[in-house]
Amino acid sequence: MPAVFTAPDPLSGSTAEHYDAACPDLMDRWSPVMHWVQARSAAGVLPYCKVAAGAPGRRMRGNDAAGRALIGVNFANQDYLSLSNHPRILAAAQQAMTTFGVHSAGSAALMGLTTLTLGLEQALADFTACRTATVFPTGWGAGYGLIRALVRPTDHVVIDLLAHACLQEGAAAATPHVHRFPHLSTDGVARRLHRLREIDPQAGVLVVTESLFSMDSDSPDLGALQHLCRRHRATLMVDVAHDLGALGRGGRGALEDQGMLGEIDIVMGSFSKVFATNGGFVASNHPALRHALRFGSGPQTFSNALSPVQAAVALAALEVVQSPEGAARRTRLEENALLLRQAMEGLGFPVLGRPSGIVPVVLGGDAASRHLTAAVLDSGGIVNLVEYPAVARNACRWRLQVMADHTPDDCLEFAQIVRQARLRLADPKNTLNEKEA
Template identity: 45%
Template structure:
């Protein structure tokens, strides 16, 4: 006979205690890496993360927790009001939103959203495979194909799904995937889920790609190799030499995938992103991207010259079958935004956001702050380095009236914390100069505080 002993009732979740933190709890809130909590053990999934929650609450109490704030005002305006879970109100220049060409308030974009809502309603009939498309979907696919100089486009409900779903569908266990070691999480997880052999190459190092490909092809000429990179790596504001990388792929019979989430629409003479800048627009095997940075909505896409690859992804890419399709409002907004992006007005907006980013980079550099990257793009990363200084500065910046996001583990290494400033075309010189003043003052104060 088996006897089951009832488990003890779970302890109540920890709650923050009154008064300032002291001793080890203050030190852990300031210094401990979040990834220390990532792997836990224990039989009860409802309680085994209590230590993590207690640490998070300590960080909130100590004004060291910058996450899950909410906007009290429209999120994608150049000035905004943001409120933290502990009630800290930040009101001032907004460099935390992703609206690179400031299209979320564009009259044509808003009119398109209203018209689609009236014509087709707020939701699709199902997944892309099961009736989830509308005439707007087809028009958007055609417009993207023209803008990217390719023939076949598939839409996804999110940008994350486009990278994940494409890799997961195309690659199999005998295949090989080479990813830049700083590739986005969606690309990494798609590679892991595919079952293919996955290797990482040094960031932006085309010679390393060549060595990897040479080693693979010395032993396997029968299976596919996919090299994965990004047009702009947003955490570092840098870009690979794409034309050279494409040549290396061709030399070894490998295919190239480029994620253009941060550059398509916002960079290039006609908005073609880094593939256009590097002269290979229309030549990349697989281009994936997101609408959420430049096109005023959520959603994503795959663009490819291969009809069979597109159809295979549409059938076997999980989000194409097992997730609801991008909505009529989303597709209409993206299509209207694409119309602006590819027009003379789009060129003016790209010049405007480049000017904002250039002023921001120059002003921060003049103050002695380290601005990362070698390409002028809407993302301006400001390197802090150690995590304690970054966390301290983040709390000070929020109270000083600047909306800006700290990036720490797991997004970057523990000794590479940074603020990721995101420029918009409609930011004014005063917005930029105020942001520079606040960043400079608060980072200096944070360094003095953590050095004590």
Template identity: 50%
Template sequence: MTIFDDIPDQLRTSLPAVERQTYPVNLLERWEQPGIWWQERVEHKIDPYQKYSTTRVGNFIEGAHRDGTPFHGHNFASQDYLSLASHPDLMKAAIDAIGTYGLHSAGSAALMGNTALSVALERRLSAFLGYDDVVVFPIGWAAGYGAVKTLVKPQDHVVIDILAHACLQEAARDATDNVHVYSHMNLRAIESRLARIRREDETCGILVVTETLFSMDSDVPDIPAMQEICHRYDATLLVDCAHDLGALGRTGRGKLEDFDIVGKVDVLVGAFSKSFASMGGFVATNSKGFRFGLRGQCGPSTFTNAMSPVQAATVLAALDLIESEEGKARRERLMHNSLRLRAGLEEAGFEVLGKPSAVVPMLIGDILLARLMTRYAVEFGGIVNLVEHPAVARNACRWRLQVMADHTDEQIDAMIEIAEKAREMAEMHVEWLSANDNRSIEPAAHPATAEDIVAAAAE
């Protein structure tokens, strides 16, 4: 009796490898083969992407895969670090904003799209972050992309961490051909590159780009040292604080608070989607002139709708909570949960990357093993996100487990147990595939579930 289902060879590799197999002239036809590949992943139950929820975001969630197959379980896939997505104070603020302003900003921030709420939010963030000026954006991507693209001209240079967020990488490439990617968090590489650029050009602008907390590795660069190096070479430092602002730091001001440099980095960008229960982002500087550049010469701000009143009201309410005793308690609980999960996974033999934060990257490695582990984890009731090539290196697949303040100790322990069971099941599946690769296997009408396999093994 066949216990496991076969996984075709083409589903054991990454998407770039599939895309290289065929490259038609017609732009739409280029997507046909990758589209088939994605659909086959769904059919073989190794496609964990584009899931959707059917209940409120919380520590336990119900949802479905993109083919409609339902699932439910402990939620370690959503970004709601302080568990504010359904907080009554934030929901009331959103409802009140709708009653006063309606649903829509109905215009660009450069024209008539702002509301009193978005203006109040910029002023509030200015005080919270320690900057003279803050400009808010309707999405976090737009803030990061817009800041880089507005600052950098074609003759300028960008020196950027290899693991910096995609919005920053794409903005750099769109702004100038002079993009220099340095090895992850390598201060020597940064200084060496800045020295070389300055020897060759004393008049160009230089932007150095990094993050306070990298989301794939949960590691932290030496921001004070980077700022000092930048000032020595008359370069500007831009830092993305999306994953730590609100969730870390004694008062919620993130890793910059831990470094005691709040308000001192040249340009700070961030997003509200992780700890503020809302879409949106911001750019903070002490340059009043740059504000007008962001308003009038920044495509992602000038040529799109401004932040909605619902977004602005939600973030304002989140700031109230983050600065309160409840916010402090939620950050403490979040750190407790992160430490418990990290320790339990390491005790179970998993490699956990980086520093304690709301992001717990659990390295798996092999791409097929990672896909199968993710499949079985969801079937066992652990809802997780798989990160694979090209988002990370080819043999560095991982789960990016996302911890919430409202996760219970029992849920943390259950997730650790699920990870162990998923690893065991996936390793058995990979071993079976290896043993049967040269044999003719009758395709299963319906891929076996984890419960089917456990039941068959017990017979």
């Protein structure tokens, strides 16, 4: 008799639980995940893989994965300074297309570099107060590729528990000696470095953190970490994807705030949050690092280089970031973030971290979070839900991403949508089977 198929519960579980690791067929392992995703989609509680019908902006139109229309105020795109439609940046992209075409047609190690890319690398080095910067086709490639290029299987990586997946996966691919430390814990790093140097004085050690964490909007003490690294002959790498350009008086993020510009061993970043394009970079004062990356980092050496259009966009965005207009955009971003944080706290939600373009709003368990997200999306609030395993269990959250172009009214309208959606869910006429309070 064929096994009876039981439809999975769309309101509970995660990808990790539905994945069938024991199945010998590599692709069949994913079938239960597929059924679960389909059940979520059918129940209207799948807020992933949303599709935009236009450019990123404060208000958006599009649809969800099941084709249901989405329209409303948008806190689900990452474009902190609202540069993705900036006229000077669009003009730079058009000019680059006319001069260079749309394709870099080679890896950076061969013939994929353009004069635009080299100009961008110099501008990024200057901006981060480093000797050199090396551009990658994605931020993911920069983080993963840097760790893989530097760390051998006999070396160690000491990494914040909440560091981004590109860093975790780079570390896991580079060495079996990965030591995770509690989020932001300088003491945790100190203890691990001390112990490692006792047992393994000759190995290389890379310490990995972020300057602004993407799910919690908080920052480590960068000076203390760099000091520890120097004391223990370790190398510090800081991912600045979410704050470079968006925070700090001059737009240089937590590095600037903490007086650490030009002081960190290795700075790695992405263009995809502030600089209006795909791409990433690694910057450092060490003269050998650029060569190590050009010739010894897979995503740099064996992947097609950033396109000339992307290089032109990042360069033009960097010019805006450094201008008085950039400072004004950062001010608007900060005002919006403060107002949105206040409004969400006013509704009783815990809001994590420090004010930044990321506003992490804690919702709680799976079922309640999925229901509320569906109700808000339905009512004109476009949001991203983050669930386990991207965050801890029962700590589902919205990662609201604020933009300079949002208005105070957008923030208040969103809060009002959430308030009404919550009231509607509390109505006993609601037919969905709510398991969690």
